[in-house]
Amino acid sequence: MDFAFDARTEELRAKLLAFMDEYVYPAEAVAEEQRAALASPWDTPAVVEELKAEARRQGLWNLFLPDSEYGAGLTNLQYAPLAEITGRSPQLAPTALNCAAPDTGNMEVLAQFGDEQQKKQWLEPLLAGEIRSAFAMTEPEVASSDATNITTHIRRENDEYVITGRKWYISGAMNPDCRIFIVMGKTAPDGPDIRRQQSMVLVPRDTPGVTVRRAMQVFGYEDHYHGGHAEVVFDNARVPVTNLIGEEGGGFAIAQARLGPGRIHHCMRLIGMAERAIELMCRRAVSRTAFGKALAQQGVVQNWIADARVAVEQLRLLVLKTAWMMDTVGNRGAHTEIQAIKIATPRTVVDIIDRAIQLHGAGGVSQDFPLAELYAGARTLMLADGPDEVHQRSLARRELKKYL
Template sequence: MDFAYTDKVNALRERLLAFMDEHIYPHEETYHQQINGAADRWQPVPIIEQLKPVARAAGLWNLFLPQSSHGAGLTNLEYAPLAEIMGRVQWCSEVFNCSAPDTGNMETIERYGSAEHKERWLKPLLAGEIRSCFSMTEPEVASSDATNIQTSIMRDGDHYVINGRKWWSSGAGDPRCAIFIVMGKSDPHNPDKYRQQSMILVPRDTPGLTIKRMLPVFGYDDAPHGHGEILFENVRVPASNILLGEGRGFEIAQGRLGPGRIHHCMRTIGLAERALEKMCQRVTQRIAFGRPLAEQGVIIERIANARIMIDQSRLQVLHAAWKMDTVGNKEARREIAAIKVGVPNMACQVIDWALQAHGGGGVTSDFGIARMYATARTMRIVDGPDEVHRFQLGRLELAKYRPARPNA
């Protein structure tokens, strides 16, 4: 395996880094002023809308889609360093049409949707004209076990009728959100518990779909994106809206969440790098007990450990991306599980050290560290909690030592 960046990736990295320097970092304060000062915070942020055509003109658009004519034609391995750069500023992935949950939803429709689905939904998503929502988690059950999901998707002639309650439906708050991908049970009595679920496309304006509230994350509402609690009451959609076929929902979920998990990890490494930079800048400027914090042994040790941990995590993510590209998402599930646990935990520790180095300022919104920590800590739950991935990883490891036959 060779993780050296290709000439194509290096060229894209240079353009992306230049774009960040010219258009993103100088507008971080602009973004916060616009989102916090808006009369209606649940509307598109002007600076993001202003920068989208600039990014598209620069050829930095839809970089995430692997092996697709609609994207940049990058593999997961090639996309990884670009996602890391975008992850350094939490809001900027949308500028490049590379933000969740749209990336995962576009991949889902690209892989599993019909020609009609692609024309009606994928095309405007790729153009950045609409946004989308992924609706899987439910408040009444432990959704870390997807077989627990209770929302019903029942066939009624030429339609499916959907009933249930979802929450943490990311993207639901955006007024441009036009389409929901909803997972539920279409065959609850199937003896194969992995064939009970289906995924279906539900237009936002369908009668019976009600957004009850937006859920805060450590006090942040993530406007205008938002994480909704959604009620589906006798929501009727055409039978043709089913993705891939009845009973294929679990299969789609595994195909969708693999890339989604690695994209989260890529961006989270960028977040950790930014936190380390902020920490290093802070400790060179602050004096305590007669000398800069940067000369204190505990600070030096933390900086060294942060560098080791970030570099280890990056190599692990690159390895997982390479494995996905070479043998497929299913065969790379061990590596995906490992990074989904390791990277957010690494970021939580690095950001915590950065927060501590900022003192009282670290827990305010002045330096952005508290928001970074909230994001990193949430990553330990989204797309499957640590415990589920550790359980899967441990079982896969133990399987190498089990005898081929029970009595062997």
């Protein structure tokens, strides 16, 4: 295993680091000021569109897609350090580079499983950053950690699918530029194979019977730049059967294919979030005095900083190994490593951000520092794309199988 950055990665890293310093970090405060003056909190601040235009001009666009026909053609190992950098400003940087979830996963699904018409109608404008999208799987009435539980019904009537169900925490759905939902539901609810009951269909947002009912909060945040997280109701919403992605009964397999890259992308960005927390922790420690000496001289603070650095270095190596394995043996071959990073990274980064908040005192939980929002995002990722316990269960069963 060789994790050294190749020439292309080094070039993109240098460009991206400069882009962050020159454009993204200064835009954080500007975006907040502009958002406060918008007619709707879900409208996009002008500075975000300016960031997107500049990123595209510099060639920092669609870096996440390994398919060179649609994206930058980077391997997971090449993309990992770039995604980490964007994680330092998770509200703005991924969106600026057109590398923000859930659009990334939806573009991957369309690129891999969509037909030519679906790619032309939805993938192309997504790749161009002209529209946004949402992925509708999670439901309030069932334990969605087991995707076979979903109850949304997709019934075929002649040349149409009729969709009925209720979803929530559908990321991106509050954004007015969100034009398309990928909806997972059951086309064969009584089928003998519980993993062949589900299908995915494309449902335009303006379809009659689709209602974006409300924004869901995450620890009190509405995640405006991300497009929010919505409760969405499908009440006999009708779409043509040509809106089916792949084949009937293929929804579960498509979801698994989508979630593999999504999980490692989250972990890559989480490391960037941890790095920013460490930076803020160190700046605070050298600038504040308590009980007659700088916080940086307090033993407990030194322990926090040292432990955080050790933890981040460990996580980064595990994520890079996972990226390398996904590139060399595929997502299935890297199953154990993907689960390992999904378990280890959010919980460790939550702890690092928590220490940084503690070091900032009241400021740490305020809007004057990004730490509280970083904490909310990192803590949520202990649930998103499968809660820790599901991954632990699967990983343990895989280990125990060797001895049975």
